[in-house]
């Protein structure tokens with residue numbers, strides 16, 4: 001019997017070499033150490049549990065939050081001659097029963113199940129009786145309340161698993177690498193520091209772009225005209241946006257599918273299949289689409305609106321270019337998107353602490369949209385994956401490509417910073433912009449802000465331009481924010497250096513790409 005990991009890789013999967021982190025993860029699991037694998041989307045996480053699952057005795061249980069993913073994974077394993085099944089609510093009662101009987105008889109090497117399944121006493125009683133080789137938590141960030149997709153049912157599995165007579169080795173897999181999520185997963189699943197396998201997060205074939213100040217619909221139309229034959233996903237923030245954009249594009253004769261939670265399961269399934277099989281070129285979807293989708297030739301991910309966090313963004317954008325070919329990730333930014341995200345946070349049932357946390361993540365997302373630094377580096381820094389800032393410029397993101405006009409804005413920055421100070425560090429960007437503009441807004445009078453010496457100092461600019469400058473200063477860490485629904489501006493050490501004239505603030509004047517993505521090569 002083939003038992004060496006390398007042989008399984010070659011014989012069953014047809015691959016010559018392991019990708020970064022795979023071998024280590026497999027070795028740890030085979031040595032029965034609980035392991036956490038943090039790898040980017042498309043990094044090859046599935047093999048990390050499939051190979052040990054094949055070499056260890058018994059049945060591997062894979063917990064996965066998405067039903068659509070299970071079928072694909074099971075089909076792929078079966079096609080390789082590996083006995084696998086899934087059990088979820090999409091099956092009829094009698095299909096479930098047959099599969100449960102087969103699981104009880106130990107006929108499968110792999111069983112995929114949704115987290116809710118562990119609340120079923122029948123399922124648990126079967127799992128208790130069979131020999132379980134390993135438990136894999138796919139999309140493990142769903143277990144953490146700090147993750148961007150927390151699912152309480154994921155967490156409640158743990159006490160159920162602890163009832164098993166022989167607690168099997170556990171592997172957690174995720175593409176979310178923030179420190180909080182990692183330490184949450186670690187403590188919940190009892191994973192030692194030395195059994196965390198984290199690969200580099202940079203996806204060298206992806207180019208990131210932020211597009212600001214353009215009419216989104218016309219941008220998309222002209223983008224689509226140039227990329228008609230390429231497969232891509234457009235993410236919208238709401239179902240309504242998805243519906244109307246889908247209609248607009250379909251009217252232009254584009255081959256589009258749509259996907260969101262407001263559609264029936266059948267409609268969603270059809271749309272997904274049509275997209276995966278290249279019958280439809282463009283998928284217009286909300287974030288309900290995509291987790292676990294393995295489509296290799298997605299050439300672009302276009303965000304019609306800003307997502308709620310860098311984690312969500314990187315995960316969604318990461319669905320481009322799984323085949324390693326050059327692909328573009330474009331985010332269309334408008335200040336209105338921020339309002340929508342704030343609204344969603346306010347509407348949620350989270351407690352104040354959790355809301356605060358969401359606001360912090362939102363601020364980081366906004367900073368991504370306003371920075372003039374390298375976008376790739378920004379993301380890597382966010383995930384603490386940028387070795388001592390070694391990679392300061394990727395050379396392929398919209399900011400790196402638009403570095404022609406450097407402008408010294410130290411003087412303006414000093415004015416803004418001193419205005420923030422005079423306003424008692426109690427106000428946000430828009431009030432500060434009003435003061436600098438010299439606005440006649442009655443609220444300024446109410447707070448006596450029209451009497452400040454900085455009132456009207458930047459009257460030559462529009463309020464929008466001033467706000468942009470402020471947001472730029474925040475994004476570049478010359479100014480801090482106290483996060484919340486209405487983030488207030490605060491001076492930090494860097495600001496003090498600028499005020500003392502000890503630091504120069506550079507700005508790149510063309511944050512809006514002069515070229516369309518794809519025109520660069």
Ligand code: ADP
Pocket residue numbers: 015016017018019022039040041042043044045046047294322
């Ligand atoms: P993830 O779950 O990390 O997003 P997948 O497990 O779906 O990624 O793998 C992404 C793609 O990479 C799949 O098509 C998979 O077959 C392929 N793949 C995985 N490991 C290797 C390898 N060692 N060599 C070549 N291709 C691989």
